[in-house]
Amino acid sequence: xxxxxxxxxxxxxxxxxxxxxxxxxxxxxxxxxxxxxxxxxxxxxxxxxxxxxxxxxxxxxxxxxxxxxxxxxxxxxxxxxxxxxxxxxxxxxxxxxxxxxxxxxxxxxxxxxxxxxxxxxxxxxxxxxxxxxxxxxxxxxxxxxxxxxxxxxxxxxxxxxxxxxxxxxxxxxxxxxxxxxxxxxxxxxxxxxxxxxxxxxxxxxxxxxxxxxxxxxxxxxxxxxxxxxxxxxxxxxxxxxxxxxxxxxxxxxxxxxxxxxxxxxxxxxxxxxxxxxxxxxxxxxxxxxxxxxxxxxxxxxxxxxxxxxxxxxxxxxxxxxxxxxxxxxxxxxxxxxxxxxxxxxxxxxxxxxxxxxxxxxxxxxxxxxxxxxxxxxxxxxxxxxxxxxxxxxxxxxxxxxx
Amino acid sequence: xxxxxxxxxxxxxxxxxxxxxxxxxxxxxxxxxxxxxxxxxxxxxxxxxxxxxxxxxxxxxxxxxxxxxxxxxxxxxxxxxxxxxxxxxxxxxxxxxxxxxxxxxxxxxxxxxxxxxxxxxxxxxxxxxxxxxxxxxxxxxxxxxxxxxxxxxxxxxxxxxxxxxxxxxxxxxxxxxxxxxxxxxxxxxxxxxxxxxxxxxxxxxxxxxxxxxxxxxxxxxxxxxxxxxxxxxxxxxxxxxxxxxxxxxxxxxxxxxxxxxxxxxxxxxxxxxxxxxxxxxxxxxxxxxxxxxxxxxxxxxxxxxxxxxxxxxxxxxxxxxxxxxxxxxxxxxxxxxxxxxxxxxxxxxxxxxxxxxxxxxxxxxxxxxxxxxxxxxxxxxxxxxxxxxxxxxxxxxxxxxx
Numbered sequence: 001x002x003x004x005x006x007x008x009x010x011x012x013x014x015x016x017x018x019x020x021x022x023x024x025x026x027x028x029x030x031x032x033x034x035x036x037x038x039x040x041x042x043x044x045x046x047x048x049x050x051x052x053x054x055x056x057x058x059x060x061x062x063x064x065x066x067x068x069x070x071x072x073x074x075x076x077x078x079x080x081x082x083x084x085x086x087x088x089x090x091x092x093x094x095x096x097x098x099x100x101x102x103x104x105x106x107x108x109x110x111x112x113x114x115x116x117x118x119x120x121x122x123x124x125x126x127x128x129x130x131x132x133x134x135x136x137x138x139x140x141x142x143x144x145x146x147x148x149x150x151x152x153x154x155x156x157x158x159x160x161x162x163x164x165x166x167x168x169x170x171x172x173x174x175x176x177x178x179x180x181x182x183x184x185x186x187x188x189x190x191x192x193x194x195x196x197x198x199x200x201x202x203x204x205x206x207x208x209x210x211x212x213x214x215x216x217x218x219x220x221x222x223x224x225x226x227x228x229x230x231x232x233x234x235x236x237x238x239x240x241x242x243x244x245x246x247x248x249x250x251x252x253x254x255x256x257x258x259x260x261x262x263x264x265x266x267x268x269x270x271x272x273x274x275x276x277x278x279x280x281x282x283x284x285x286x287x288x289x290x291x292x293x294x295x296x297x298x299x300x301x302x303x304x305x306x307x308x309x310x311x312x313x314x315x316x317x318x319x320x321x322x323x324x325x326x327x328x329x330x331x332x333x334x335x336x337x338x339x340x341x342x343x344x345x346x347x348x349x350x351x352x353x354x355x356x357x358x359x360x361x362x363x364x365x366x367x368x369x370x371x372x373x374x375x376x377x378x379x380x381x382x383x384x385x386x387x388x389x390x391x392x393x394x395x396x397x398x399x400x401x402x
Numbered sequence: 403x404x405x406x407x408x409x410x411x412x413x414x415x416x417x418x419x420x421x422x423x424x425x426x427x428x429x430x431x432x433x434x435x436x437x438x439x440x441x442x443x444x445x446x447x448x449x450x451x452x453x454x455x456x457x458x459x460x461x462x463x464x465x466x467x468x469x470x471x472x473x474x475x476x477x478x479x480x481x482x483x484x485x486x487x488x489x490x491x492x493x494x495x496x497x498x499x500x501x502x503x504x505x506x507x508x509x510x511x512x513x514x515x516x517x518x519x520x521x522x523x524x525x526x527x528x529x530x531x532x533x534x535x536x537x538x539x540x541x542x543x544x545x546x547x548x549x550x551x552x553x554x555x556x557x558x559x560x561x562x563x564x565x566x567x568x569x570x571x572x573x574x575x576x577x578x579x580x581x582x583x584x585x586x587x588x589x590x591x592x593x594x595x596x597x598x599x600x601x602x603x604x605x606x607x608x609x610x611x612x613x614x615x616x617x618x619x620x621x622x623x624x625x626x627x628x629x630x631x632x633x634x635x636x637x638x639x640x641x642x643x644x645x646x647x648x649x650x651x652x653x654x655x656x657x658x659x660x661x662x663x664x665x666x667x668x669x670x671x672x673x674x675x676x677x678x679x680x681x682x683x684x685x686x687x688x689x690x691x692x693x694x695x696x697x698x699x700x701x702x703x704x705x706x707x708x709x710x711x712x713x714x715x716x717x718x719x720x721x722x723x724x725x726x727x728x729x730x731x732x733x734x735x736x737x738x739x740x741x742x743x744x745x746x747x748x749x750x751x752x753x754x755x756x757x758x759x760x761x762x763x764x765x766x767x768x769x770x771x772x773x774x775x776x777x778x779x780x781x782x783x784x785x786x787x788x789x790x791x792x793x794x795x796x797x798x799x800x801x802x803x804x
Contacts, residue, residue, distance in 0.1 A: 187624065188628075203622065220656065220751030221775070222775065223656065224655075235636075242634075254622065254625065256621040258667070258673060259668060262660070268660060281622050348622075348623075349623040373628070
């Protein structure tokens with residue numbers, strides 16, 4: 001079996017070139033279907049062709065680069081669209097690392113490897129739109145009716161790529177599995193001085209929209225003992241929640257009260273209502289269930305003891321995605337070979353296209369460190385040596401899969 | 403000395419008539435300088451004249467009813483403007499109770515009594531605008547530049563009363579003191595089954611606008627232990643504050659976190675900033691000072707222990723107003739005579755015109771119960787017998803002042 005060795009100069013050159021599409025300071029502005037996004041996809045299709053892959057745009061705008069032959073092969077990649085104000089790496093890193101892996105494999109006589117850049121991962125039209133359509137979680141007809149913040153629909157904007165999107169949706173059985181490389185987008189690897197993360201699960205996300213309703217009152221004439229202050233209810237609830245959740249979670253579990261709306265929100269008025277969200281994430285469904293019981297129990301107890309009414313207006317659940325044991329073992333072996341003692345298994349706290357693709361085939365994921373944990377920001381960055389190392393781990397794992 | 407006895411039918415009739423100006427369901431819509439407000443003032447001026455008082459509109463739109471003669475007399479009253487959606491009583495009660503007191507005194511050969519309805523107590527152009535101008539806390543020229551929420555200025559709207567406002571500002575030495583009757587606007591009397599409150603102090607109001615600045619982060623990829631969550635800082639601060647203030651306050655002290663703004667206020671983002679107000683009220687300046695020390699101390703401790711930055715952007719202080727010992731003693735004696743065992747001394751948690759007038763002369767205040775503590779709401783109400791009793795206490799106290 002030949003030794004695989006990626007071309008680090010070519011990897012970094014392609015990363016730099018991709019960065020120029022929608023460049024804005026140190027970041028990029030390259031939302032799905034923007035001029036910069038379409039130009040970047042055209043460039044990427046050309047780079048695929050130069051690498052010996054056949055570029056295929058499917059009707060959703062997802063771009064695949066297919067190796068010769070038709071036996072099932074591994075698919076590697078991520079997405080090249082960005083947030084409205086995004087970092088230069090994000091999913092773009094996974095796509096170029098995938099491209100470098102595929103062409104290295106061709107050059108080294110390794111296994112055939114396909115590459116993908118999914119469309120609208122960043123959610124101009126929802127969440128992970130391109131991979132959601134390909135994995136049959138959303139029909140193209142439904143997607144076409146989705147509108148962005150300005151009212152333009154998915155159906156409208158994908159017509160602007162009609163000259164490119166001449167291919168049909170690719171059958172899932174063309175691929176044996178999917179590996180997505182991505183920046184971590186969190187501080188864990190960077191702060192631990194580690195260089196690679198092998199994802200064991202993409203965490204599940206749950207959220208509850210809650211409301212405490214008390215009694216709006218004059219902040220001067222209402223004695224403390226006679227108040228039913230909705231905001232003070234939220235404070236008591238949050239305390240109770242933090243105390244009770246700490247007893248049942250792992251260090252990888254998270255919960256966030258990120259949205260709070262106090263009514264009527266005036267300095268001189270005792271708050272009569274407060275709307276808020278509790279969002280929580282964990283890799284295990286059973287723990288997500290237990291966390292939900294604690295959240296609802298704490299809210300009910302707070303309402304009962306403080307004379308508040310509790311309303312639950314919306315509940316959302318995205319299940320966790322376990323990664324495939326075999327693919328993960330290959331990534332772990334590659335990480336141990338190239339970065340012994342400097343990698344870890346870890347959950348992905350963010351959603352990724354791999355979560356959708358897992359409906360179709362086995363998936364795995366690989367992280368490189370985000371400096372300072374920063375992402376979705378022009379300041380997003382990763383050390384060059386870690387970009388090279390991550391692509392090397394990916395190539396090593398893919399090479400061993402033949 | 404003749405016995406004084408108000409005409410309860412006439413009091414309630416005038417209350418009912420005044421209620422028709424700007425009537426809206428059970429409430430009134432009679433903001434300062436609205437058509438309904440000006441019509442109500444014209445009607446009131448006429449009722450003053452019929453009672454033997456000379457009506458005088460000063461340049462700010464304050465309406466005085468002056469008794470014959472020029473020796474200093476007591477001034478009684480409040481205001482007849484309402485909140486944009488107000489209750490039928492509020493200050494209107496104090497004005498009509500004052501008018502009934504003045505005409506009863508004339509009929510019974512009691513002391514001369516003047517009546518007033520201040521303009522814009524409810525703050526279309528700020529706070530207690532009419533009495534602020536009369537008490538020289540705000541010049542007419544400064545007031546003229548104040549704009550309401552729609553951009554109209556005080557100078558503009560007072561010109562719409564120019565045909566009425568032909569009098570000059572009245573000299574303060576025309577009056578020996580001011581007594582303001584008002585509904586309580588809180589639940590204390592109603593819930594205790596008491597019928598009269600004699601105000602010992604109008605509480606001072608302080609407020610701080612504060613900000614905790616932490617680190618905005620992804621709610622999925624940022625472990626709990628690495629967060630600097632500004633909202634969680636506010637929760638910890640509020641706990642600390644409640645615990646520490648409880649040790650130094652009286653049952654009449656209040657504090658309120660009424661305004662909260664979380665940034666960026668999204669379910670999936672760890673809050674990076676939170677702006678909030680702490681407002682606190684008490685009858686004693688020394689206690690207000692101690693409360694401020696606790697508030698700032700708790701905020702600084704929270705910032706220090708949680709790695710947050712603390713900013714203080716605005717501080718506001720309105721000093722407490724002590725009521726006059728002699729006037730208050732007369733109200734207490736009258737309350738004990740007419741409602742023995744069913745009245746209390748209490749602070750006013752709301753600001754009133756009396757706070758401004760105290761710059762010019764001794765002041766006192768009298769409360770009647772608010773059913774359910776409700777005010778600034780169409781549902782605001784007081785039992786008829788309590789309206790009558792309150793006016794009786796006012797008249798008794800005024801009568802004993804000659």
